[in-house]
Amino acid sequence: MFKILFLLLLGVGIGYVLRNIRGIHRVDQTAHYTILLLLFVFGVTIGSNHDLIKNIAYFGWQALVIAVLGMLGSFGAGCLFNHYITKKEEEQR
């Protein structure tokens, strides 16, 4: 966890120092390719696990339920927050 935070802050530092160098903003593209590589490597791990492949429908169903519940929860929280902010702004007027 701290390794990730350290790497992130290290990156922010490098980016800040090099911010005027042309082409530094292409890092968004290279990040995309890195994600592709990461997903590819992860895909190989999944694919070579034959038990997992056999049960993909079972896992997919669980994943969908967890995803939809998470979205519903954050939608509700976002609506409440929106309501609170709007009320505050109206009170200030």
Added chain:
Amino acid sequence: MKHNLSLLLALVGGIGIGISGISPAWLHNTSLPMIVLSALIIQVGIGVGAMHDLGTMLRSINLKMFLLPACTIVGTLLFTALAFLIFSNHHLSDIMAIGSGFGYYSLSSVLIAQMKTITVGATEATQLATIALLANIARELLSLFGCRYIAHKGGGLAAISTAGISSMDVCLPSILNATGDKRVIPVAVFHGLMLEMSIPMLIALFCA
């Protein structure tokens, strides 16, 4: 869409090569995902550090903006916990760890795989990481396709919250379009960044 398609192709390609058994041994090196992930995190950091309007964005941060990521985290985790009632074969903490991805499937699944391998072994860790990967891919895709509708129903802040981590990239143009309010940009980016920072911490907490 092209962006999503390339991600899907990389994943499906990897799965195909994994199934066929033609992958070289170095691809199965257990430290490889962490090396690639480290490279990714440094690049994400460089992208943030090199932003021209970083100073302006940091100055425009106020207490209200800090609260939206907190709402997203609390809302997501509370409702994700309900899945435990349906899938009681999993630990509650594992389900919460899966929900803590907020749509960032690559980071969350790799982190879960790494952290759970130490405690429960590779097989169960890979299963949980797969559910995390699929759940977070589903969250990103559903947010992307539904964010206009969500923004229309619950407003821009609800759309940002529902999109999770994708609020700062994939879903931002659609949210902006649906609300027509440019003020959502710093909120959405800050929201995404805060969630991104919280993912490793939450997953470490739930996988401990």
